Amino acid sequence: MSGAPGERSDVAPLGRMLLVQARSEIRTRWRIPAFSVTIVALPVLFFTFFGLPYVKQTGPNGINLGAYLIASFAAYSVGSVMVFGFGIGVSTERGLKVDVLMRATPLPPLIAILAKVINALAYALLSLVVLIVYGVIVGGIRQDLLVWLDMIARLLVGSVPFIALGFAIGYTCGPNVAPAAANLIYLPLSFASGLFLPLSQLPGFVRAVAPYLPAYHYGQLAWSAVGAATERMPVALAWLAGYTVVFLAIAFRAYRREESRKFG
Amino acid sequence: MLGPNGAGKTTSISLMLGLRQPTAGEARLLGLPPTDRRARSRCGVMLQESGTTSVLTVREIVDVFRAYYPAPLPAERAVAMAGLTEQAGARIGTLSGGQRQRLYFALAICGDPDVLFLDEPTVGMDVEARRAFVASIQTLAGAGKTIVFTSHYLREAEELARRIVVIDRGTVIADASPQELKARVPGKKITLVAGRPLAAETLAGLPARVISLSGERASLLSNEPAAVLRELFRRGVDLVDLEVTGADLEEAFLALTRRAEEAAS
Numbered sequence: 420m421s422g423a424p425g426e427r428s429d430v431a432p433l434g435r436m437l438l439v440q441a442r443s444e445i446r447t448r449w450r451i452p453a454f455s456v457t458i459v460a461l462p463v464l465f466f467t468f469f470g471l472p473y474v475k476q477t478g479p480n481g482i483n484l485g486a487y488l489i490a491s492f493a494a495y496s497v498g499s500v501m502v503f504g505f506g507i508g509v510s511t512e513r514g515l516k517v518d519v520l521m522r523a524t525p526l527p528p529l530i531a532i533l534a535k536v537i538n539a540l541a542y543a544l545l546s547l548v549v550l551i552v553y554g555v556i557v558g559g560i561r562q563d564l565l566v567w568l569d570m571i572a573r574l575l576v577g578s579v580p581f582i583a584l585g586f587a588i589g590y591t592c593g594p595n596v597a598p599a600a601a602n603l604i605y606l607p608l609s610f611a612s613g614l615f616l617p618l619s620q621l622p623g624f625v626r627a628v629a630p631y632l633p634a635y636h637y638g639q640l641a642w643s644a645v646g647a648a649t650e651r652m653p654v655a656l657a658w659l660a661g662y663t664v665v666f667l668a669i670a671f672r673a674y675r676r677e678e679s680r681k682f683g
Numbered sequence: 684m685l686g687p688n689g690a691g692k693t694t695s696i697s698l699m700l701g702l703r704q705p706t707a708g709e710a711r712l713l714g715l716p717p718t719d720r721r722a723r724s725r726c727g728v729m730l731q732e733s734g735t736t737s738v739l740t741v742r743e744i745v746d747v748f749r750a751y752y753p754a755p756l757p758a759e760r761a762v763a764m765a766g767l768t769e770q771a772g773a774r775i776g777t778l779s780g781g782q783r784q785r786l787y788f789a790l791a792i793c794g795d796p797d798v799l800f801l802d803e804p805t806v807g808m809d810v811e812a813r814r815a816f817v818a819s820i821q822t823l824a825g826a827g828k829t830i831v832f833t834s835h836y837l838r839e840a841e842e843l844a845r846r847i848v849v850i851d852r853g854t855v856i857a858d859a860s861p862q863e864l865k866a867r868v869p870g871k872k873i874t875l876v877a878g879r880p881l882a883a884e885t886l887a888g889l890p891a892r893v894i895s896l897s898g899e900r901a902s903l904l905s906n907e908p909a910a911v912l913r914e915l916f917r918r919g920v921d922l923v924d925l926e927v928t929g930a931d932l933e934e935a936f937l938a939l940t941r942r943a944e945e946a947a948s
Contacts, residue, residue: 428753429721439750443739450738515734520790523700523730523800525723525751 433530440526440534445541448504458503458542462496462550467557469615474558478617482647485560487617490570490641493547495614497574498581498634499605500543505535505585506592506601513677514594536582540575547571562645570644577640580633580659583666590673608634633662684833684848685840691853692833693731696802699831700728713798724753727796729787731803737776741767741786744775745793752794764822765789766815780807788816792823799823801832805839817843865929869904872928873911876900878921889914899923 448454470492474485512518521531551567554560584604592600609615611625612634618626629635630650636658642648648655684692697703698710701717715722735744745762749755756764762771765785770778778786784807791799805813820843824830834840840847841861849857849864857864869892877899886893891905905911908927915922 430724431751431753436750439747443743443747446743447736447738512736515736516732517734517736519702520728520730520733520735520787522702523723523726523728524748525720525794527720 430525433527436526437530437534437537440530441537441541444534444538448508448538448542454504454507455542458496458500459546459549461499462492462546463553465495465615466492466550466554470554471558474554474560478647480647483560483562483645485554485558486562486566486645487642487647489551489554489558489560490645490647491614491617491638493550493570493574494634494638494641495609496546496550497543497578498609498614498637500539500546501578501581502585502588502605503598503601504539504542505582506588507594507597508535509586509589510592510594510597513589539582540578543575543578544571547574566644570641573640573644574637577637577656577659580637580662580666583663583670584633586670587666587673590670590677608632611635612638614638633659636662684831684850685835685837686833686850687835689852690835690850692835692850693802694853695850696730696800696831696833700726700800724751724794725797727791727794727799729791729799729801729804731806733787735775735786735790738774740772740774741778741789742771744786745789748790749793752796754795755793756795758793761789761793764792764819766812766819781809781812784808785812785816788819792819796828798829798831801830803833803835805834805836869906870929871905871908873903873905873908874901874926874928875903875915875922876924878923881920885915885918885920 466488470485470488474488476484478484478487522528548571551571585601588597588600588604611621612629612632613621614634618629621629636650636655639648639650639655640652640659643652643655684695686692694703698705699712699717700723701710701712710717712719712722713725717723739747741762742758745758749758749761755761759768759771762768765788767782767785767789770782775783775786784804788801788804791801805816808816820830820832824845832843845860847857847859847861847864848855857867859867872894873891880898881896881901883893883896886896886901886903889903889905889911890907891903891911893901893903895902903911912925
């Protein structure tokens, strides 16, 4: 198998490495129903209880409430894939010390992270498609295909701060704490940002806090796809970029701390 | 690399692999910084206390690791060398501790590395697994691979290694072949049982090193067993049982660590 040193390439091709790594991540998650089923089923369930009764109504400014609600739950869904996927995933791997072995292989850390991002985007896409198809078939919500595609693209591209939040949770919490932490952070965040119920139906103090929350600005990305945004896109993107920096800083600090403890 | 627990074996391996940064000095691997991908692509690693996801199968994880290396072994070959052919389709979570250890060995060799780092590789292996592992190691060494492994099983080092580096509390106290190591320390071990309990003074001043003394029983290391026995008889020690054997690596090791301790104190 191995020829003279000159005959074989020094390193394995990165593209193939990324492909294989991403495939194994996707396969791993697929075999953990606690993740794969939950991530797809919960948004549909929440939409059924909180959204479905109102889909035929028309909101202020003639907005189709059904499309608005799908956009809300779509934002919730992608955010949850990122926060739970990375938060619980990273802390579990740290718990199993998968990271120790991986660090000694020729797999570059950046490729490992990219594979995780591809994996998360794949599940986010799956979750979005299921939710939208459910909304179209069961809720009778009609939008142009391009509108749906636009919404999907915005949500996937804008999910970076939630990936960062997932890493922050994954590196600060142990495997037993991470699921609780992710829930305690992400569920109230979604509620307070108007992803479950429109902001107009929430208490006054929540409405006052909402514009400072990352999920609120993320929701704006989705709502803008159906013409229901209440904020200009550059403002929403600036907020999301700011939160990305904050969450990454937290994640990086925790990562460094562990690094010096584990590998000193 | 041989030494008791806490000697610094894992730390040394971590430094060689770039998993830890030296506080002083520099580690090079194949002439490159240890974190260089070209260096890592020629190394296989089996670490203590490292894990892997449990829902993939043996074959699947081996294929993932093969993709990290430029010229990997065929997956079946790596799995077979680790003695896991029967478990190839089993999920990692269902493997026993010993099988899991073999899986880590398969992951270490699947990239057809030139250098293998194995940190306490036989911990948790049963007798049969250990035998298969030893055979694989000898095959790899025969094929010109460099194998660095740590152990606190002295017989394992004696059996497998061409060069033994003994370390204790972060210091190299010997670096030699098993034969040289034996030559450097007392070559004979005297095990005796006396008719009466032995006092420490009775054994003092002999051309020997006392390794154990309890009641009537004592063990000594010496290069002049005949002189030791003559002196013991002269001192009126009444022997009930006596055995003189060649010291094995364990005793050599004990003598070396004692010497380092004495030098330190």
